Amino acid sequence: MVTRPLAVAGFEMFPRMELEGNIPRRFESQVARHPERIAVEAERRSWTYRALNEAANRVARAILSTGALNGNPVVLFFAPGFGALASLLGVLKSGRAWVPVLPGGPSERSRAMLAETGSDLVLTDCDHIDEAIKLVGDGLDVVAIESVTGSGEGENLGRDIAPDTASNIIFTSGSTGRPKGVVHTHRVVLNNIMTHTNALYLNCEDRVCQAANFTTLAGTSSIFRALLNGAAVLPFDTAGQGAASFAQWLMEKRITVCQIVPTLFRSMIQSLDEAAKFPHMRVLHLGGEPVYRRDVLEYRKRFPRTCCLVHNLGSSEAPTIRQYFIDHETAVDDEIVPVGYPVPDREVLLLGDTGSAVAPGQVGEIVVRSAYLSPGYWRNPELTAAKFKQDPEESNKRLYFTGDLGVMLPDGCLVLKGRVDQRIKIRGNGVDLNEVEAALRSHGAIRDAVVVNRKTEAGESRLVAYFTSSTEPGPTPPELRQHLAKVLTDYMIPEVLIRMKLLPLTANGKLDRNGLPEPDQRRPELSSLYCGPTNATEESLVRIWEEVLDVHPVGINDNFFELGGHSLSAARVVSRVFQQYQSDIPLGSLFQSPTIAEMAAVISQHHGKKPDERQLASVLDELASMSDADAEQVVNALDQDNSKD
Secondary structure (H helix, E strand, C coil): CCCCCCCCCCCCCCCHHHHHCCHHHHHHHHHHHCCCCEEEEECCEEEEHHHHHHHHHHHHHHHHHCCCCCCCCEEEECCCCHHHHHHHHHHHHHCCCEEEECCCCCHHHHHHHHHHHCCCEEEECCCCHHHHHHHHCCCCEEEECHHHHCCCCCCCCCCCCCCCCEEEEEEECCCCCCCEEEEEEHHHHHHHHHHHHHHHCCCCCCEEEECCCCCCHHHHHHHHHHHCCCCEEEECCHHHHHHHHHHHHHHHCCCCEEEECHHHHHHHHHCCCCCCCCCCCCEEEEECCCCEHHHHHHHHHHCCCCCEEEEEECCCCCCCCEEEEECCCCCCCCCECCCEEEECCEEEEEECCCCCECCCCCCEEEEEEECCCCCEECCCHHHHHHHEEECCCCCCCEEEEEEEEEEECCCCCEEEEEEHHHEEEECCEEEEHHHHHHHHHCCCCEEEEEEEEEECCCCCEEEEEEEEECCCCCCCHHHHHHHHHCCCCHHHCCCEEEECCCCCECCCCCECHHHCCCCCCECCCCCCCCCCCCCHHHHHHHHHHHHHHCCECCCCCCCCCCCCCCHHHHHHHHHHHHHHHCCCCCHHHHHCCCCHHHHHHHHHHCCCCCCCHHHHHHHHHHHHCCCHHHHHHHHHHHHHHHHHC
16 A cells, blocks of 8 residues: 655644534634735735635525525526635525526527426626626626625624535536536535545645635545635636646646546646746646556656655545555556545445456446535435435435446456446347457557547447557558557457547546547548459459448558458358358458458469359358357358368
């Protein structure tokens, strides 16, 4: 097990007793201790803890003055910055929960979220009030906070807020298309920040970047990591300003604690020259996506030895369930970095399909047992009941079924094995998409890669890989297939490999799988130049290959497997050839003809030799039912039969 970040002067433990309080109480204790320290730097300005607290108190009084006490959350419609932070603290001080909605987001999704909340109040600022009014329509009060934060009483309200009161709702994508709102409580947020504070030695000297917006767990955690520890929080609009600007900003602002997703980290690193470094960084936290060995190598190149790389596993429903600390000496032998070791108050179980614990070393679904889980999904009791269960052993704990798969190493370290829904079937064989991505990233010229399951027009699954390269012109698809063939079985090699300049990112810097382009039918980059058919046989074979492979055009010297062919598609081509030409052709010689030119030559050699009809029918039936695993055996068997004849 590796060590934690280096301890720092001025650090104080986050005491467990504060879990029985609430977020405003912890924040106000920091205000009392550090009233003139910078709390927020944004929009080319800075605000002290005193100023932020007074603004939040005025927001709270404005909310209470509306008389709307139905318990529904308050919608916050802000870009990242001071207004958002003052408003979310004000909502919490009023005893209500907040729901963030980003300006400029998809209007239909935003309206669906508003409908789910049942809110009666929207807080925004002067820059976005027109957009907010247009979005919400009639029936909701829309208030610009500039009208309330500039004057009025700024003293603490001193309201008694129970720790299990809802604090905020984070909406994530639902599988049905209906946004699902994950409810957090004051106790759950405080417990999560206690875990971060005590593990990372967060303290009042830190400068914490908020790279993810406050609609996400990462963004919310970054805010409270700072404001509940007397540190400064510095929001940055990564979606609007880009990865290159972000890297320079981190250096200029002397950021010490940074949490970002690995995809954004790689884009940021790609934008830098070789000499660029981050000398002030103390904690680099990568989470939300898999971390790879190459990410660790980049961290060691760019960040000082006093900086610790943290990889973790968590979700909105169960924040921070594992942590893995990496320093410059940590051995990282595997391509995929583990998600790590236990954290306080959250136990990980690995369960199989029957609900029983899997054997050591076996893959199982990650289930979290804890007293500090989300209460569930806002106004969605069916989904809550499906994902959360009462712990049969301890009444104060519940179980959350994450949908993630993992395996436990002998020393108690957890390795993530992808999502339940990312283990798919390709031609009857189970495939872990993360494993294919890791194999692609192991190629020296690949900077980043993602593999998705795309359905063909016939409804069959096929793997499509998207990649970026660290070299120019970069590896060709045939070169990548040769590399993958050394580490993956045939059915795990993507049929289509698409090079991109950059992988698309969401507003939070995560990989945007929905933004990946659909593969087209164009002939990929191959090792051979295109050469068209020269006779009727080649023309006929070109049509067969194009239809089976869904690639246009196909040249007579193109390699079948470089075009994305595999054993089953080869069997389909051979079956079509047998049906069309009905010649007594050795089946093995067709399988062993990787180009149209070679296949046409085999057909010409056996032109006019009619096969026995029963033998032809038998061969066609066997080809139709052939599996990947059977293909090679069938070829060998047929070759032996032909040699006897």
